[in-house]
Amino acid sequence: MHPESDEWRLIVALRGGDGAAFAALIEQYHASLIRIAILFVRDRDIAEEVAQETWIGVLRGIDRFEGRSSLRTWLFSILANQARRRGERERRVIPFAALARAPGDEFEPTVDPARFEPPGDEYAGHWVSALPHWEVSPEVAVLSREGRQEIEEAIATLPPNQRAVITLRDIEGWDGEEVCNALGLTQTNQRVLLHRARARVRNLLEQKLGSAGS
Amino acid sequence: MADPGDLTCQEFVELVTSYLDGSLSLVERARFEAHLTNCDDCPLYLAQIQQTVRALGHLREEAIASVARASLLAEFRDWKRAQGSISAS
Numbered sequence: 001m002h003p004e005s006d007e008w009r010l011i012v013a014l015r016g017g018d019g020a021a022f023a024a025l026i027e028q029y030h031a032s033l034i035r036i037a038i039l040f041v042r043d044r045d046i047a048e049e050v051a052q053e054t055w056i057g058v059l060r061g062i063d064r065f066e067g068r069s070s071l072r073t074w075l076f077s078i079l080a081n082q083a084r085r086r087g088e089r090e091r092r093v094i095p096f097a098a099l100a101r102a103p104g105d106e107f108e109p110t111v112d113p114a115r116f117e118p119p120g121d122e123y124a125g126h127w128v129s130a131l132p133h134w135e136v137s138p139e140v141a142v143l144s145r146e147g148r149q150e151i152e153e154a155i156a157t158l159p160p161n162q163r164a165v166i167t168l169r170d171i172e173g174w175d176g177e178e179v180c181n182a183l184g185l186t187q188t189n190q191r192v193l194l195h196r197a198r199a200r201v202r203n204l205l206e207q208k209l210g211s212a213g214s
Numbered sequence: 215m216a217d218p219g220d221l222t223c224q225e226f227v228e229l230v231t232s233y234l235d236g237s238l239s240l241v242e243r244a245r246f247e248a249h250l251t252n253c254d255d256c257p258l259y260l261a262q263i264q265q266t267v268r269a270l271g272h273l274r275e276e277a278i279a280s281v282a283r284a285s286l287l288a289e290f291r292d293w294k295r296a297q298g299s300i301s302a303s
Contacts, residue, residue, distance in 0.1 A: 017297065022290045026283060031276040048282065055286055059293040109228070116224040125222025131255040134262065138269035151269060170270035176235060187237075195231035202266045 001067035008067055015062050026055065029072070032172055033079055039164045040083035040094055050086055054079040072174070076182050099164040100183040103192040110199030134209040141209065154204040158197050165190055166197035221249040226256045230263050 001008050013021035033054055037047035057078040065074055084096060117123040141147030155163055155171075164183060168174045174182075180190050221229075226249050232238050233246050250257055 017294050019287070019290060019294070023283075023287065026286050027278055030278040030282060030286070032274065035274075035276075052282070052286065052289070056289055056293075059290065109224070111224070111227045113224070116222070125224040126253075127223050127255045131258045131262075133258065134265075138265050139272065142269040142272045148273065151273065155270075166270065170267050171273045173271060173274065191231055191235060191237065195228070198231060198263055198266060199227070201270070202262055205266060205269075206262070 001070060003067075007071045011062065011065060011067065011071070014059075022059075025058075029075060030055075032072075033075065035167060035171065036076065037079060037083060039099060039160070039167060040080070040096070041086060041090075042094060046086065046090070050079065050082045053082045057082060070178075072172075073178060073182065080182075094160050098160045100185055101161045102185065102189040103161070103196065108196065110196055111203070132206065134205070136209055138205050138209060141205075150208055151201070151205070154201045155197075157204070158200060162193050162197035162200070165193040166201070169194055170198070221245045223249075223253060223256050223259075226250075226253070227259055230260055233260075234264070234267075 001011075010021045010025055014025065030051060033051035034044075034047050037050040037054075038044065041047050041050060054075065058075065061078065069077075080096065087095065115128055117126050117128055119125075136147075138147070138151065142151055155166065158166065161183075165179055165185070168179045168182065169176070176187060176190055176194075179185065180187055183190070185193070226246065229238065229242065229246055233243065238246060250260065
């Protein structure tokens, strides 16, 4: 971490017991910690406790944090430890291995093959009918409570490993390398999981937002 | 209909994530972009994936609940008090 970055200044201030620095950090990261904790524990209440325990771990470990990794990577490592510790007590926790499970090698089409002209056809592999336009952009839909819930539900239907990757990449905005390091995936596996997850969410949005042709 | 190149739409949709991540080889990228220029439907598919990604990014905009904030700030005060008593002793 760069010694002159804003985050590093917050860390230094927090070490000095600056409450405003702590308030700024929880404002910025607490909701993300809960979201990431849910990947492990599924249950919102337990995730909130894990996020809270993560901050206690931050305070206890702040003097030892040297800034070699980014702040969010460090937060994630504390959170993953808390979630694992929780897993020893509760059966509902998803094992870390399920989040880091590599995708199968077999090719799985992400768009229903029936949407394309069959092999042997003059237009084999081309869309059978025009792709429907969306009446409402999902970026607009997500601004409403209902739309937000629909997208959240779409993510909840994904297998744990796809859900973990799409949450970190597209919701939290991590780059591919950070996700690989956090979950112990190769770049290729990470990309395959992201690809399947995005396509599934798009398919679900199409069912909600698609209009027939246009 | 213009010739959409040697890539089919069915192949195109499976390359979208690699394209957006910048991980296609130069040759694959050229085929992908040739298809994108010439196909009537695939630009919309790519746009919908990009809209999906941006919509997901909006989910992050979630504020901390005031109960959680209060409870964390209380934890902080406890921690600070404990620290003070360590350095004072």
